Amino acid sequence: xxxxxxxxxxxxxxxxxxxxxxxxxxxxxxxxxxxxxxxxxxxxxxxxxxxxxxxxxxxxxxxxxxxxxxxxxxxxxxxxxxxxxxxxxxxxxxxxxxxxxxx
Amino acid sequence: xxxxxxxxxxxxxxxxxxxxxxxxxxxxxxxxxxxxxxxxxxxxxxxxxxxxxxxxxxxxxxxxxxxxxxxxxxxxxxxxxxxxxxxxxxxxxxxxxxxxxxxxxxxxxxxxxxxxxxxxxxxxxxxxxxxxxxxxxxxxxxxxxxxxxxxxxxxxxxxxxxxxxxxxxxxxxxxxxxxxxxxxxxxxxxxxxxxxxxxxxxxxxxxxxxxxxxxxxxxxxxxxx
Numbered sequence: 001x002x003x004x005x006x007x008x009x010x011x012x013x014x015x016x017x018x019x020x021x022x023x024x025x026x027x028x029x030x031x032x033x034x035x036x037x038x039x040x041x042x043x044x045x046x047x048x049x050x051x052x053x054x055x056x057x058x059x060x061x062x063x064x065x066x067x068x069x070x071x072x073x074x075x076x077x078x079x080x081x082x083x084x085x086x087x088x089x090x091x092x093x094x095x096x097x098x099x100x101x102x103x
Numbered sequence: 104x105x106x107x108x109x110x111x112x113x114x115x116x117x118x119x120x121x122x123x124x125x126x127x128x129x130x131x132x133x134x135x136x137x138x139x140x141x142x143x144x145x146x147x148x149x150x151x152x153x154x155x156x157x158x159x160x161x162x163x164x165x166x167x168x169x170x171x172x173x174x175x176x177x178x179x180x181x182x183x184x185x186x187x188x189x190x191x192x193x194x195x196x197x198x199x200x201x202x203x204x205x206x207x208x209x210x211x212x213x214x215x216x217x218x219x220x221x222x223x224x225x226x227x228x229x230x231x232x233x234x235x236x237x238x239x240x241x242x243x244x245x246x247x248x249x250x251x252x253x254x255x256x257x258x259x260x261x262x263x264x265x266x267x268x269x270x271x272x273x274x275x276x277x278x279x280x281x282x283x284x285x286x287x288x289x290x291x292x293x294x295x296x297x298x299x300x301x302x303x304x305x306x307x308x309x310x311x312x313x314x315x316x317x318x319x320x321x322x323x324x325x326x327x328x
Contacts, residue, residue, distance in 0.1 A: 004149050007166050007176050011183040012156035018187050019215055022194025023201055023208035030199050034324060036228030039196040041323030043224050044289045045296030046189055047280035049316035050217070052297050054273035057304045070270035071277060078281050084124035088131075091274035095267030 070095030118237020126241035130249035135263035137253020185310030200230035295319035
């Protein structure tokens with residue numbers, strides 16, 4: 001239990017530091033024009049990486065399993081302009097169904 | 104009112120409204136974290152405290168799975184730092200859009216969570232500060248509340264994975280990504296970022312591939328076609 005509490009404290013401290021670092025370093029300085037265009041392009045890079053890592057990897061291995069089916073179904077729902085919660089429901093239901101069929 | 108004479112932009116309330124669907128998803132994730140932590144023997148209080156002070160789903164699932172597999176404090180902390188390292192570039196990105204002195208900005212920077220950061224992103228390198236903070240509030244409440252429900256329900260509930268709940272994370276990020284793919288350059292950045300991350304998965308510790316994907320943002324320096 002001490003391990004759990006110690007980890008929680010350290011990770012809370014580390015997360016807060018990571019989030020504080022940018023604002024602490026930059027203060028009220030504006031980014032230069034070149035840095036601004038790079039910042040503007042961060043979101044698609046970060047979000048794509050998060051989608052792929054959470055969908056087709058486990059630890060340090062590439063793994064194709066029911067998650068991929070769920071995310072593809074979510075993508076189709078998005079293309080059909082489904083609202084956010086419906087997209088998530090489709091993803092969860094598809095993944096659960098695929099796991100049920102595989103079990 | 105607003106720094107640098109930018110348009111006043113949207114209110115905290117607009118942010119809360121925009122964040123609401125993501126808060127529902129976050130609550131579901133919070134429940135699965137609570138169930139997992141309870142089943143790992145964290146008791147009732149520690150998982151909830153963890154959600155209050157860490158406030159990061161990806162880092163919390165990482166430490167739960169590492170401690171659950173017998174890993175130590177150092178390994179679990181390091182993994183969480185890697186997983187959350189993306190908040191460093193994200194914090195640098197939002198910093199100029201926050202207000203006040205360095206300390207106040209550092210405090211406001213704590214309100215950065217993935218969905219709010221993406222929602223508040225104007226796409227020109229600046230961020231809607233009130234939208235960011237407003238969108239985070241319901242997600243915080245949902246994360247902590249969901250964890251509490253999961254901890255209590257943990258004794259009765261089945262495996263969250265059997266219910267497909269682990270796919271909420273990538274689906275959540277896919278929804279945010281779809282908003283970002285507005286032009287060909289964004290698509291190019293996404294493709295390169297994704298390839299960089301996948302290439303590094305077998306080589307680097309978890310979390311690092313996502314941070315490395317940021318190099319794709321350098322494509323932003325290319326002139327618009």
